[in-house]
Amino acid sequence: MALKTNVRFPQRGGMPEGDPNNSHDLLTQEELEKRGILLTSLDKLFRWGTGWSLWPLQFGLACCAIEMICTTQSRFDMSRFGYEVFRNSPRQADVMIVAGTITEKMRPAVELLYHQMPEPKWVIAMGSCAISGGPFVDSYSVVAGADKVVPVDVYVPGCPPRPEALIDGMLQLKAKLLHPERQQVVRDVK
Amino acid sequence: MQNLNVNSERYTLNMGPQHPSTHGVLRIVADFDGETCVSADPQIGYLHRGMEKLLESRTYVQGMPYTDRLDYLAGVNNNLPYALAVEKLLGVEIPERASLLRMLSCEIMRLASYMVGIGIYIMDLGAVSAVFYPYQQREYALEVMSALCGARMTQGYIRFGGVQADWNEQCDAALQKLLDEFPPFLEMYHKLVDENEIFLHRTKGVGVVTAEQAKAYGLTGANLRASGVSYDLRRDAPYCLYDRFKFKVPVQQAGDCHARYVQRMEECEVIYQLIKDIYAALKETEGGEIMGKVPKVLRVPAGEAYAQTENPKGIMGCMVASDGKTNPLRVHFRRPSFDNIAIYSELMPGHKMADLVTIIASFDIVLGEIDA
Numbered sequence: 254m255a256l257k258t259n260v261r262f263p264q265r266g267g268m269p270e271g272d273p274n275n276s277h278d279l280l281t282q283e284e285l286e287k288r289g290i291l292l293t294s295l296d297k298l299f300r301w302g303t304g305w306s307l308w309p310l311q312f313g314l315a316c317c318a319i320e321m322i323c324t325t326q327s328r329f330d331m332s333r334f335g336y337e338v339f340r341n342s343p344r345q346a347d348v349m350i351v352a353g354t355i356t357e358k359m360r361p362a363v364e365l366l367y368h369q370m371p372e373p374k375w376v377i378a379m380g381s382c383a384i385s386g387g388p389f390v391d392s393y394s395v396v397a398g399a400d401k402v403v404p405v406d407v408y409v410p411g412c413p414p415r416p417e418a419l420i421d422g423m424l425q426l427k428a429k430l431l432h433p434e435r436q437q438v439v440r441d442v443k
Numbered sequence: 444m445q446n447l448n449v450n451s452e453r454y455t456l457n458m459g460p461q462h463p464s465t466h467g468v469l470r471i472v473a474d475f476d477g478e479t480c481v482s483a484d485p486q487i488g489y490l491h492r493g494m495e496k497l498l499e500s501r502t503y504v505q506g507m508p509y510t511d512r513l514d515y516l517a518g519v520n521n522n523l524p525y526a527l528a529v530e531k532l533l534g535v536e537i538p539e540r541a542s543l544l545r546m547l548s549c550e551i552m553r554l555a556s557y558m559v560g561i562g563i564y565i566m567d568l569g570a571v572s573a574v575f576y577p578y579q580q581r582e583y584a585l586e587v588m589s590a591l592c593g594a595r596m597t598q599g600y601i602r603f604g605g606v607q608a609d610w611n612e613q614c615d616a617a618l619q620k621l622l623d624e625f626p627p628f629l630e631m632y633h634k635l636v637d638e639n640e641i642f643l644h645r646t647k648g649v650g651v652v653t654a655e656q657a658k659a660y661g662l663t664g665a666n667l668r669a670s671g672v673s674y675d676l677r678r679d680a681p682y683c684l685y686d687r688f689k690f691k692v693p694v695q696q697a698g699d700c701h702a703r704y705v706q707r708m709e710e711c712e713v714i715y716q717l718i719k720d721i722y723a724a725l726k727e728t729e730g731g732e733i734m735g736k737v738p739k740v741l742r743v744p745a746g747e748a749y750a751q752t753e754n755p756k757g758i759m760g761c762m763v764a765s766d767g768k769t770n771p772l773r774v775h776f777r778r779p780s781f782d783n784i785a786i787y788s789e790l791m792p793g794h795k796m797a798d799l800v801t802i803i804a805s806f807d808i809v810l811g812e813i814d815a
Contacts, residue, residue: 311463313467314467314468314490315467315490315811316512316811318467319515319516319559320595320596322578323581323582326575326578326579327575327578327579327582328582341462341463343461354492356488356490356491356814358489359489359490362460362461362489366461389492389493389494389497391500392492392493392494392496392497393493393496394491394493395492412597413596413597415595
């Protein structure tokens with residue numbers, strides 16, 4: 254059965270004149286949305302879907318990993334936002350939450366795990382150790398921040414951050430996915 | 444039925460450092476013959492942050508937050524041996540109320556740590572729902588700590604000479620919540636796990652540690668007591684004011700993975716009773732001092748001191764050497780998990796592949812402490 258539509262595509266040679274009273278004429282996107290028809294690009298649709306169901310890699314390094322587990326447990330319950338599917342294999346994950354101190358011995362493993370994840374992928378640096386090395390920054394065996402190893406999208410400060418902070422970090426990542434035109438968001442601390 | 448004598452292949456299996464049931468970044472390189480483990484070699488150091496070296500370049504007070512990050516499941520318990528060792532050198536008198544607050548916070552965090560230990564243990568055996576209930580109780584315990592000092596996990600609550608903050612009304616309410624919720628939880632959890640056939644099959648007779656082995660390998664804490672050795676520092680070499688309180692020290696004889704679970708569950712009851720007793724004693728010291736007389740700039744007299752406490756994972760010791768400056772000459776920690784995992788390479792051979800996970804989980808290790 255042919256789908257009846259009142260959208261007419263423009264003829265070659267420029268846009269036809271639109272008449273608001275003539276329903277058979279070409280409509281703008283806003284007018285279409287008012288009639289319940291949504292136009293979008295596939296890329297946008299996929300980003301919208303991914304943003305609501307990110308699959309993090311179950312990968313704990315240090316203290317922050319415990320708060321990461323807490324975030325998935327009953328009180329904070331990250332599944333309210335659709336992020337509870339922690340995958341044990343990097344092949345099935347979207348987001349790598351670097352939860353803890355990266356040491357020189359661990360650096361190759363973190364790098365390998367990142368490269369094993371399929372594109373598109375994102376990284377959240379959780380806690381001061383993953384941001385900058387934190388209290389261990391001047392140690393002989395500590396890498397000063399996850400961004401020395403992998404590209405980081407969202408930084409969540411704290412030592413360790415509260416579970417709410419990690420949820421906020423995930424929501425920031427969602428905002429980044431839905432609005433890729435926003436380059437950088439820096440929060441003011443008051 | 445032929446081919447019963449199938450030749451199995453020998454191969455090496457690498458487990459970790461990224462593995463969901465190695466409790467962090469422990470790596471185990473094991474040789475298998477078919478599905479039976481032939482040799483196992485725990486590899487550590489993936490979280491080695493050089494903590495002892497860092498403490499040498501910090502002042503004593505700056506060093507305190509680092510101890511929280513050793514056994515991060517029970518931060519306060521790690522502060523205590525460091526504080527006790529330095530206080531031995533300083534010769535400070537600790538007020539009674541401060542000691543009671545230290546003990547109370549330690550017992551609350553011990554309960555929280557046991558909840559994680561038990562929950563993750565059962566989860567590693569495949570029962571994912573069994574992890575949610577203990578974590579709920581842990582939240583109640585952390586609520587008390589955040590009302591007391593403002594931090595959930597790495598509290599740094601203990602100061603040299605006393606504690607950071609006094610007990611307040613918010614803590615009363617939070618502790619009452621924990622005390623109300625815990626007994627029904629324990630009863631429910633016994634019903635949920637104890638009689639489970641899969642759980643019993645996977646834990647009974649697996650990873651048996653005899654009392655001699657346990658002593659030879661320097662096991663401490665619940666792992667030692669599950670092998671039939673009744674030794675608890677809180678009773679046998681009391682620190683703080685533990686000698687004032689009477690409490691039972693549970694002991695299991697079997698020494699297998701199941702015994703270690705039963706041991707932790709029984710100890711939970713003891714901890715619960717201790718929290719109640721200490722809380723009652725704390726109420727009698729209302730308005731007391733919480734800090735002893737400690738100078739603003741801490742110059743610790745030259746000398747060496749060692750203090751040890753009973754931590755959730757075992758005996759935690761701290762040795763401090765001072766040469767009279769504002770920063771320590773050398774600090775060394777005896778980390779219980781580090782000594783507890785030494786037995787793995789003897790315990791694991793002869794077991795099936797899945798039993799390795801059971802053995803790792805039953806010891807309740809924490810990698811921050813192993814690697815320091």
